[in-house]
Amino acid sequence: MPELPEVETMRRGILSIVGKRITAAERVPCPRKPILVAPGPAAFRKRTVGRKVTAVDRLGKRVVVRLEGGDSIILEPRMTGLVLLADPPTTEHLRFRFEFDDGRNVYYWDRRGLGSVRLYSEKELAQRYDDGTLGPDALAVERAAFETRLKPSRREIKVALLDQRAVAGIGNLYASEILHAAFIDPRRRCTRLKSDDWDRLFAAMRDVLLTAVKYEGSTLSDGTYRNALNKAGGYQNQHRVYDREKSPCGTCTTPIVRIVQAQRATFYCPTCQGRGKQSFAKPISGKRKK
DNA sequence: CCCCAGTCCTGCGGGC
DNA sequence: TGCCCGCAGGACTGGG
Numbered sequence: 001m002p003e004l005p006e007v008e009t010m011r012r013g014i015l016s017i018v019g020k021r022i023t024a025a026e027r028v029p030c031p032r033k034p035i036l037v038a039p040g041p042a043a044f045r046k047r048t049v050g051r052k053v054t055a056v057d058r059l060g061k062r063v064v065v066r067l068e069g070g071d072s073i074i075l076e077p078r079m080t081g082l083v084l085l086a087d088p089p090t091t092e093h094l095r096f097r098f099e100f101d102d103g104r105n106v107y108y109w110d111r112r113g114l115g116s117v118r119l120y121s122e123k124e125l126a127q128r129y130d131d132g133t134l135g136p137d138a139l140a141v142e143r144a145a146f147e148t149r150l151k152p153s154r155r156e157i158k159v160a161l162l163d164q165r166a167v168a169g170i171g172n173l174y175a176s177e178i179l180h181a182a183f184i185d186p187r188r189r190c191t192r193l194k195s196d197d198w199d200r201l202f203a204a205m206r207d208v209l210l211t212a213v214k215y216e217g218s219t220l221s222d223g224t225y226r227n228a229l230n231k232a233g234g235y236q237n238q239h240r241v242y243d244r245e246k247s248p249c250g251t252c253t254t255p256i257v258r259i260v261q262a263q264r265a266t267f268y269c270p271t272c273q274g275r276g277k278q279s280f281a282k283p284i285s286g287k288r289k290k
Numbered sequence: 291c292c293c294c295a296g297t298c299c300t301g302c303g304g305g306c
Numbered sequence: 307t308g309c310c311c312g313c314a315g316g317a318c319t320g321g322g
Contacts (some may be wrong), residue, residue: 078316112299172315
């Protein structure tokens with residue numbers, strides 16, 4: 001489930017294509033239902049082959065390959081998509097291939113095929129994303145804006161964190177991890193969070209995401225997620241709550257609880273993140289020193 | 291406007 | 307043992 005750390009790892013993994021020229025761009029014969037590729041094969045080829053890559057960026061959970069002339073290729077992995085320099089794990093789910101003038105290939109591989117490969121002109125890209133459908137990146141947003149964008153929502157904080165219009169990049173896995181690191185009950189309403197809650201939440205968001213990027217993302221037990229060199233990530237070994245129902249909380253040993261919010265699983269520690277227990281995380285005032 | 295439920299898709303694991 | 311159903315959760319859509 002590529003979220004910010006996984007997509008950032010994909011981005012970094014193919015950075016070496018910057019300055020290279022595309023020599024081929026083609027849908028790969030795949031027995032599965034084809035993913036969305038836009039525009040059609042001929043126009044896609046015509047507008048990409050011969051162009052040089054000027055940058056590889058990230059837009060929330062999408063990889064953006066910028067081309068000279070202003071066009072951009074958006075690789076959107078959704079649930080099971082991979083962006084690879086290495087040979088794909090299977091040919092069965094290989095969807096798209098780019099070839100470069102140094103002889104290397106970048107593959108888009110996608111088991112479930114919910115993802116897409118799209119080409120946008122500068123104008124189309126602006127129309128698609130500059131209208132607020134994507135909020136500021138979770139690693140770029142400032143503390144004040146973070147609170148301002150989330151606080152008015154009447155939703156539960158876990159659900160609000162998944163809204164890419166508020167802040168871009170957080171998905172289901174990291175939302176649970178971030179809230180645990182911030183000692184905040186995932187069911188609390190945004191409107192009810194206090195200033196020090198936002199302080200801890202913002203710090204936890206940065207800490208969890210930056211650490212997860214360092215570990216090159218999370219490869220869950222299904223093994224799907226891989227970096228560009230087809231290597232598993234390492235952050236799954238650092239998970240405190242996600243997919244750890246009934247396991248002891250690493251902080252207090254209370255069994256982790258699984259609930260469902262907005263049709264998605266949430267994992268949390270009822271002790272560390274219990275309602276009204278947020279003082280657990282606050283520094284103890286000096287006079288109690290023993 | 292705000293929010294939620296349903297949809298897409300495939301592979302896996304639980305239950306019988 | 308084998309089969310079937312439900313679940314996983316990205317982003318989008320339709321409806322209340």
